[in-house]
Amino acid sequence: MTQINQLVSQDEFTGFYLLKELDIRQTNATPPKDYFDIVLCDSTGQLSAKMWDVSSMDKETFFPMGLVKVKGIVQTYRERLQIKVIQMRLAVPEDGVSVTDFIRSAPIRPIDLVHTIKHEADSIKDEVVRTIVSFCIAKAEEKLMHYPAAKTHHHAYYAGLAYHIVRMLELGDFVSRQRPFLNADMLRAGIILHDIAKTEEMTAQLGVVSDYSVVGKLIGHIALASSWITEAAIQTGISLEAEQVIGLQHLVLSHHNTGEWGSPVQPQTAEAVALHYIDSLDAKLQMVEDALDSTPASEPWTPVIRGLDNKAVYRTKP
Numbered sequence: 001m002t003q004i005n006q007l008v009s010q011d012e013f014t015g016f017y018l019l020k021e022l023d024i025r026q027t028n029a030t031p032p033k034d035y036f037d038i039v040l041c042d043s044t045g046q047l048s049a050k051m052w053d054v055s056s057m058d059k060e061t062f063f064p065m066g067l068v069k070v071k072g073i074v075q076t077y078r079e080r081l082q083i084k085v086i087q088m089r090l091a092v093p094e095d096g097v098s099v100t101d102f103i104r105s106a107p108i109r110p111i112d113l114v115h116t117i118k119h120e121a122d123s124i125k126d127e128v129v130r131t132i133v134s135f136c137i138a139k140a141e142e143k144l145m146h147y148p149a150a151k152t153h154h155h156a157y158y159a160g161l162a163y164h165i166v167r168m169l170e171l172g173d174f175v176s177r178q179r180p181f182l183n184a185d186m187l188r189a190g191i192i193l194h195d196i197a198k199t200e201e202m203t204a205q206l207g208v209v210s211d212y213s214v215v216g217k218l219i220g221h222i223a224l225a226s227s228w229i230t231e232a233a234i235q236t237g238i239s240l241e242a243e244q245v246i247g248l249q250h251l252v253l254s255h256h257n258t259g260e261w262g263s264p265v266q267p268q269t270a271e272a273v274a275l276h277y278i279d280s281l282d283a284k285l286q287m288v289e290d291a292l293d294s295t296p297a298s299e300p301w302t303p304v305i306r307g308l309d310n311k312a313v314y315r316t317k318p
Contacts, residue, residue, distance in 0.1 A: 148207050
């Protein structure tokens with residue numbers, strides 16, 4: 001079976017894949033015709049796909065998170081690989097495939113990732129900060145075991161959110177030791193809390209986001225996490241005017257840096273500046289790693305990466 005990261009332009013292939021996303025769209029023809037806008041994935045990566053001239057039966061047969069057998073051809077469209085689906089059918093038990101075979105997962109066991117996050121929270125010396133962080137972890141712990149960090153951009157796989165947090169904690173530990181003027185407790189707490197409410201912002205199954213929740217669409221993870229800090233303070237008897245409470249809220253509210261990216265304020269503490277760039281560094285390096293991993297080793301360039309201003313990355317020789 002051909003894996004996603006082995007496909008190159010003009011390949012004709014047949015294989016089993018997970019329908020990660022499926023939308024019904026219409027062409028610009030007169031009259032317009034329905035087609036499927038699809039994302040196919042396996043444990044090595046994902047590719048967008050198009051299935052043209054879909055029938056009413058097709059629309060009643062195929063849905064997201066279904067396993068399918070696909071015959072297709074790989075094409076290049078706007079500098080990106082894209083699959084033209086020639087034939088597609090649902091997988092049946094006789095095919096001997098399971099949905100778990102097609103799920104990409106963090107390279108570290110989820111239970112170990114969550115253990116590391118809780119251990120780092122317990123190491124926070126400031127009692128107020130530690131109490132708030134522990135409260136928020138408890139709210140999200142079950143979903144941290146499997147939730148992705150995003151729908152598509154970075155760490156978009158099983159336990160990707162916990163993996164993102166742990167990798168940021170490693171970077172934060174280095175930066176705190178290199179820059180001792182930083183409040184290590186606050187930076188560690190900001191890293192743990194900055195994306196923790198994504199567990200409520202998104203609806204995910206097996207590490208695949210099917211949609212954003214109502215609260216995710218109307219409020220978003222940044223405002224949600226800030227409200228969790230307020231809730232933690234109220235529930236544990238901490239003053240809402242405490243410097244630690246305001247500092248933690250600022251870390252969460254500013255970590256995207258600009259209003260364009262969802263932050264109502266820009267970073268205005270040293271720890272907030274550090275958090276923003278640690279978050280950005282880990283996310284962007286993961287995009288590069290994912291692109292390299294999902295591009296055939298014979299290809300010197302990756303497809304363009306949306307999160308890197310639509311730039312491709314060159315594979316340097318070892």
